[in-house]
Amino acid sequence: MAAVEGVRFTVDVDAINRQLEEHSMTTREARSAIRRGLAEAGRIIRKQAVQNLRGVIGKNGKINYRPMQRFVKFKVYKDLGGVRIDILSNSTKKQAASYRKKGIKDIAFTLKFFDLGTGDRYTRTGVGRGKRYTGRIQASNFFQNAVKARQNEAQASLEKFIVKHINRIAAKR
Numbered sequence: 777m778a779a780v781e782g783v784r785f786t787v788d789v790d791a792i793n794r795q796l797e798e799h800s801m802t803t804r805e806a807r808s809a810i811r812r813g814l815a816e817a818g819r820i821i822r823k824q825a826v827q828n829l830r831g832v833i834g835k836n837g838k839i840n841y842r843p844m845q846r847f848v849k850f851k852v853y854k855d856l857g858g859v860r861i862d863i864l865s866n867s868t869k870k871q872a873a874s875y876r877k878k879g880i881k882d883i884a885f886t887l888k889f890f891d892l893g894t895g896d897r898y899t900r901t902g903v904g905r906g907k908r909y910t911g912r913i914q915a916s917n918f919f920q921n922a923v924k925a926r927q928n929e930a931q932a933s934l935e936k937f938i939v940k941h942i943n944r945i946a947a948k949r
Contacts, residue, residue, distance in 0.1 A: 787935040795939055799946035809945050810856050813938030817930045818850040818859035824926045825861070828918035832890050835911060839890065847884035848919075863887040863919050891919045 796806050825848045829841045850861040867875065867882055875882050893915025898907040 786931075787938065792935065792938055792942070795942045799942060801942065801945070805945050806942075807856060809941040810938055811852050812941040813934065814852045814856065814859050815850070816937040816941075817934040818852065818861055820930045820933065821861050821923055821926045822848055822850045825863070825919050825922035828916075828922050829887075829890075832916045832918055834890075834913070843881070844883060844887055846880075847882075847887055861923075863891060887919075889913050890916055892917075 792810075796809075801809070826841075826845045829845055829848065830838075832839050832841065848861075848863055850859055852859050863884070864887075867884065872882060890913060894913045896912050897910045899910050901908045
């Protein structure tokens with residue numbers, strides 16, 4: 777679908793472990809530093825995806841991206857194995873309830889149409905009347921382009937971000 781599969785990042789685990797040992801980090805502090813480093817690397821790609829979303833063209837010109845940009849999400853895995861950045865937002869019940877309470881319509885599903893495009897679409901107009909043409913959406917590939925454009929930058933920065941957060945936590949002690 778709209779998730780780019782197979783993108784893997786690697787870091788020098790020995791160098792990070794040496795940093796953690798040098799600063800005598802507790803497990804909690806180490807997990808926090810790694811989580812923050814992963815999140816910062818994930819934000820690089822998310823930021824580019826939102827920027828690309830701003831340039832998506834619909835049938836009447838540029839789309840109103842503002843209500844949709846909140847649905848380009850990223851999440852650091854609990855086991856700190858990586859980051860998931862996607863536009864296929866499956867809102868939890870708690871998130872959906874929060875959106876309803878704030879009067880926000882959950883329109884995350886529309887992002888995949890702007891990213892992947894659609895074929896010709898028709899609606900039924902009634903018995904014996906036939907179908908009515910409702911258009912098509914041209915694929916913009918804003919999400920795939922963001923991943924391709926920023927993948928190398930996020931990979932190169934990942935280890936640097938983790939070390940930065942290790943040093944920041946060590947400085948606070």
